[in-house]
Amino acid sequence: MKKTSLYILFIYILSFLNSCELFDIHPYDAKITGKKYINKENILKIESQFSQRDTIRYAFISDSQRWHDELDDFVKVINKRNDIDFIIHGGDITDFGLTKEFLWQRDILEQLKQPYVVLLGNHDCLANGEEVFEQIFGQVNFSFIAGKTKFLALNTNALESDYSNPIPDFSFIKQEESKDLDRFEKTVVLMHARPTSEQFNNNVADVFQYSIKQFPNLLYCNNGHDHQYQEEDIFQDNIIYYGTPNIGKRQFLIFTITNDSYSHELLSY
Amino acid sequence: MNFFLIRAKKIRLLTLYTILSFFTYAEAYSGVPNRSFVPDSTTTRTLKKTTFSLIPSNYMIQYAGSIGLVSLGSGWDYGKNQRWSTDFLIGYVPKFDSDRAKITLTLRQTFTPWEIKLRSRNSYHPLRTGLYFNTTIGKQFWFSAPEKYPINYYTFSTKLRLNIFIGQDFSHQFSSKTSYFESVKFYYDLHTDELYLINRIQNKYLKPVDYLGLALGVKLQIRRR
Numbered sequence: 001m002k003k004t005s006l007y008i009l010f011i012y013i014l015s016f017l018n019s020c021e022l023f024d025i026h027p028y029d030a031k032i033t034g035k036k037y038i039n040k041e042n043i044l045k046i047e048s049q050f051s052q053r054d055t056i057r058y059a060f061i062s063d064s065q066r067w068h069d070e071l072d073d074f075v076k077v078i079n080k081r082n083d084i085d086f087i088i089h090g091g092d093i094t095d096f097g098l099t100k101e102f103l104w105q106r107d108i109l110e111q112l113k114q115p116y117v118v119l120l121g122n123h124d125c126l127a128n129g130e131e132v133f134e135q136i137f138g139q140v141n142f143s144f145i146a147g148k149t150k151f152l153a154l155n156t157n158a159l160e161s162d163y164s165n166p167i168p169d170f171s172f173i174k175q176e177e178s179k180d181l182d183r184f185e186k187t188v189v190l191m192h193a194r195p196t197s198e199q200f201n202n203n204v205a206d207v208f209q210y211s212i213k214q215f216p217n218l219l220y221c222n223n224g225h226d227h228q229y230q231e232e233d234i235f236q237d238n239i240i241y242y243g244t245p246n247i248g249k250r251q252f253l254i255f256t257i258t259n260d261s262y263s264h265e266l267l268s269y
Numbered sequence: 270m271n272f273f274l275i276r277a278k279k280i281r282l283l284t285l286y287t288i289l290s291f292f293t294y295a296e297a298y299s300g301v302p303n304r305s306f307v308p309d310s311t312t313t314r315t316l317k318k319t320t321f322s323l324i325p326s327n328y329m330i331q332y333a334g335s336i337g338l339v340s341l342g343s344g345w346d347y348g349k350n351q352r353w354s355t356d357f358l359i360g361y362v363p364k365f366d367s368d369r370a371k372i373t374l375t376l377r378q379t380f381t382p383w384e385i386k387l388r389s390r391n392s393y394h395p396l397r398t399g400l401y402f403n404t405t406i407g408k409q410f411w412f413s414a415p416e417k418y419p420i421n422y423y424t425f426s427t428k429l430r431l432n433i434f435i436g437q438d439f440s441h442q443f444s445s446k447t448s449y450f451e452s453v454k455f456y457y458d459l460h461t462d463e464l465y466l467i468n469r470i471q472n473k474y475l476k477p478v479d480y481l482g483l484a485l486g487v488k489l490q491i492r493r494r
Contacts, residue, residue, distance in 0.1 A: 023332070023482060024460075024482030024483075025338050025362060026362045027335055027430060028362075028367075028371070029367075030367035032366045066467070067471075067472075068468070068471075068474040068475060095468075100480075104475065104479065108474075126427055127410055127427040128367045128409055131366065131367040132367065
């Protein structure tokens with residue numbers, strides 16, 4: 001009798017310790033506790049909240065790997081404002097692809113009052129990172145419509161894969177081109193690494209540019225990866241690529257899209 | 270051409286060689302003595318001692334510790350008052366939310382400086398500390414970044430982790446004088462690895478519960494005759 005109760009006590013203690021998440025099974029264990037499929041849920045919010053809006057304003061941040069303090073401060077800064085509709089993270093939320101890095105950064109971003117989406121960065125692909133990313137955030141290629149603008153988020157981390165995975169995925173791009181045509185008038189393309197980057201499959205850079213220009217009224221592109229502010233007409237065709245600094249620099253971009261134009265500003269905090 | 274491949278093969282061969290050499294040594298010394306060679310009592314004692322030092326001192330099972338959900342292994346105790354211990358463990362990581370389960374190998378060096386004798390054949394070691402290397406088997410993990418990347422693109426390894434730990438243990442001597450196992454040892458370790466530490470050093474946002482892990486283990490000590 002005494003022995004049985006001792007065993008029960010032992011099991012209780014074990015399960016208590018386990019619930020404290022004190023046990024680390026493995027750095028790449030892909031043991032996800034807490035919220036999953038965040039992009040999908042937040043896209044539903046963005047599409048329903050802003051469907052009737054002419055003007056939308058979003059913050060674009062990127063490369064927050066190993067800058068937990070700075071990301072945490074960013075969340076506090078954004079939560080003080082009430083003019084930002086949503087936040088886009090351009091990828092690299094982990095440095096080593098560790099499961100815990102994904103969870104730490106997710107928990108910081110979850111403090112945001114506004115909906116947010118996260119793109120896949122090259123560091124997020126390391127080891128089994130991409131599998132973890134797909135569980136926590138969702139598909140690596142996705143799109144959503146805010147107001148009258150379609151946001152096309154594309155995985156461009158070609159160096160992280162081989163030819164078995166099409167990166168960029170032209171069949172996805174093609175499929176998106178004709179989807180929900182009646183719901184949007186303008187297009188913005190989002191990616192982690194821009195054409196000409198060492199991550200990008202530059203063999204298809206021109207084809208890539210051509211295919212995204214088939215979308216209705218392509219305004220500009222957003223990218224991260226280079227850890228600096230960029231404003232460049234890469235293909236000399238009036239399509240500007242705006243790169244945002246890494247969050248470690250305590251800087252980010254704010255874009256405002258109105259009926260007939262758009263503007264952006266670089267903010268420091 | 271491909272240094273990474275050659276190195277990986279070499280490491281595999283070396284590991285195999287080390288393991289095999291353990292067995293052959295043990296056999297050579299514990300086998301029936303050659304007829305033409307009749308050892309005196311001192312030689313026999315030395316030979317017996319050598320044999321025993323090559324056979325593990327204990328078997329163990331461990332829960333967590335950044336090396337798997339459950340790990341099995343064996344250890345060798347040595348030095349004055351058996352203060353030093355070298356352990357080898359094989360760990361199993363379930364697939365959880367990834368595509369496949371993983372197997373890991375661990376080599377651990379432990380230092381246990383003090384022993385406190387308690388009543389009824391119990392003893393307590395207030396400190397056990399040391400470090401362990403852990404390697405994960407699988408194609409997605411590499412020792413150094415593959416050649417396709419520019420030089421110094423990723424400067425760390427996804428395959429090899431270095432952990433440091435600090436913990437305690439309790440041991441209980443069985444009353445039997447002839448059983449195969451002479452005692453059982455319960456230990457716990459608080460541990461962290463270099464990648465968690467780098468994250469911690471740069472950010473005060475992370476709390477100890479974020480970057481420290483707890484491991485629990487049981488060791489069964491084999492009787493020495």
